[in-house]
Amino acid sequence: MELWFTEKQTPAFGITAKVTETFVAEKTEFQDLAMLDTEEFGRMLVLDGMVMTTIKDEFVYHEMVAHPALFTHPNPKQVLVVGGGDGGVIREILKHPEVEKAVLVEIDGKVIEYSKKYLPEISGELDNPRVEVLVNDGYMHIIESKNQYDVIMVDSTEPVGPAAPLFERGFYQGIYEALREDGIFVAQTDNPWFKSDLIRKVTKDVKEIFPIVRVYGANIPTYPSGLWTFTMGSKAHDPLQVDISKIPELQTKYYSPRLHQAAFVLPKFVEDLVR
Amino acid sequence: MELWFTEKQTPAFGITAKVTETFVAEKTEFQDLAMLDTEEFGRMLVLDGMVMTTIKDEFVYHEMVAHPALFTHPNPKQVLVVGGGDGGVIREILKHPEVEKAVLVEIDGKVIEYSKKYLPEISGELDNPRVEVLVNDGYMHIIESKNQYDVIMVDSTEPVGPAAPLFERGFYQGIYEALREDGIFVAQTDNPWFKSDLIRKVTKDVKEIFPIVRVYGANIPTYPSGLWTFTMGSKAHDPLQVDISKIPELQTKYYSPRLHQAAFVLPKFVEDLVR
Structure with missing residues (x-):
């Protein structure tokens, strides 16, 4: 069979x-x-x-959530991941020695449990002493946090089921307040081929809250259309102003300092969506 | 049903x-x-x-085959397309007014016939007076052409069936000889997730023949992995040395002058394949 x-x-x-x-x-x-x-x-x-x-393509998503924001912020010490119970984004965050603490708030403890058991290559750093794992509602955690994080990463499922509130304008406002004065957030924002309305709406909402908004893309074979977008909202630091010659070469398989700039150059029809 | x-x-x-x-x-x-x-x-x-x-995603492939090479060559007058019987690459080539003649050599006349009938949005320029359509073996056409074309584009199927010889070293040598002294060729070279050996081999072969070899990528949802590569071999002109501020904004949906550079920045694991 x-x-x-x-x-x-x-x-x-x-x-x-x-x-x-x-x-x-x-x-x-x-x-x-x-x-x-x-x-x-x-x-x-x-x-x-x-x-x-x-296992085969996880590195793309996890690297591309973590590194562009962390190399844009000059000194990210306190980092929050909303969702991401598989631990892949945490693993990438810990490659940055200046990060003192990475907090993971995952609503579904079973995701953590089974990722630890069946995906050790991905979840292996969840027990690292620099990591704090909370099984809790990420939305509530954001609302209760004020001026606390340097970088916030939203590693959610699609905007159906438990993740639906994570695509609302009120959530982005909460993220703004949970960030310190020069904080940065990044969220996965689906694909431009089948979800163009979502991308247009998220970009518009985030632009009303953050002074600097940038969208970048990455190829993920197992995600719809193979082209995934990420939206970055920043209070002070612009990812496009980073001196990429000063980015160290990490142990990565997708992200590189060269891609730090190039990933923000979108196909024309996607540029038009986020303008 | x-x-x-x-x-x-x-x-x-x-x-x-x-x-x-x-x-x-x-x-x-x-x-x-x-x-x-x-x-x-x-x-x-x-x-x-x-x-x-x-119909929904054809623009990516057709634009990305045609424009990077045509905006790298300073004066492309004679252009050859091997394969490409649907006419999409021809349509994009004709957006360049300096092209005097675009020759299409398609081995299977039925592809042309049915594309004209069912895909008029794509095939609509095949009857343009600047176009010459030959139903013939592209491999033989290449071998018989000497010092004739400014740009050659290989728009083939995968390296199985009738297109298999189009991925051999001898074919690239023939292309070199069919090109004028500052000619450029570009070929679709499959995806890096499932066909890494092919990309490594093609890059190696082309580097033995052409002094300038560059690989770029584009997102095509209906092609395997969603990430497609294109390999450019050039006798004199480097696509990365083009002054992109001088590239005019064409009517395109994927290609842009900004993407002309960014598309050549590959994910790290693909860089490693083509090094």
Whole structure:
């Protein structure tokens, strides 16, 4: 018997992957969670039917959430990750020695538990002493935090289910207040081929709150359309003004100092969306 | 009944698209040809089971084959397209007024015939008086041409079936000789996620023949991995030395003068492949 997992990325288009083993398939308090092994992409975490991360391509997303913001802020000491229970963004954050503390607020403890068990390559730094893991509502954590973080990263699922409030204007206002005076935030903001309205709305909302707003992209094969966007809102520091000759070469597979600039150059139709 | 077309992009991974109409499904002299209408991407040309082009995302590929090379060459008058029977690359080439003649050599006349009938948005310029269409073997045409073209574009299928010889070292040598003394060629060279060996080999071969070799990428949702590469070999002109402030803004949806540079900045793991 051949088992194939299919994600309908839109009602009429999807990806399909051959599954070699199903480790977990359960309904948590918040969502459907599956942990699969696939022949092409290795182990795969699926939430509410959507691919969250795979061993083969996880580095793209995790590096591209973490490094552009951390190399834009001159001295990021306190960093918050909202969501991201697999631990991949945390792993990348810890590559920056100036970060003293990285706080992870994940609403679904099961994501953390199963990522630790089945995705050790990704989750391996969650027990690092510089990391604080909170199983809690990220929205509430943001609302309760004031002038506290240098960088906030929103590593959420799509704007359905538990992550829906994380795409609202009030959430971005809360992030602004949770950041210190020269703070930066970055959020994953879906893809421009199937979710252009979302990108247009998020960009507009964030521009009303942050003086500097930049959108960049990265290629993620298992995410819809293969082109993912990230939106950065910044109080003082502009990622495009960073002297890339001063960015050290980290151990990365996707991000590079050269890409720090180039990733912000978007295809024309995406430029038009975020203008 | 719901009809879904599935392309296995690797033995264990693929894309699937809901089909609303099947206009053509036949075996031509050279390959299996299907012309479908899909709900998400509109009309779709499929050769040997692989998506060649769709109405929704065709602009990416066609613009990114044509414009980087044409804006690198200072005066491209004679341009050759090998393959590309749908006419999309030809349409983009004609946006450059200095091009006097664009020759298309497509091995399979049926691709031209059905593209004219079902994809007029793409094929509409094939009857333009600046265009010469030859139904012929592109490999032979290259071997027989000497010092003739300013720019040659290889718009082929994957390196299986009729296009296999178009990925061989001897073909690149033939292209070198078919080009004038400051000529440029560009070829689609598949994706770095599933075809890394091919990219490594092509880059190595082309570097043995052309003094300037550059690889760039573009996001194409219906192509494997969503990240497509293009390899440019040039006798004299370097695409990275172009003064992008002098590139005019064409009517495009993907390419822009800003992207002319940024597209050559590759993810680190792809840089490593083509080094």
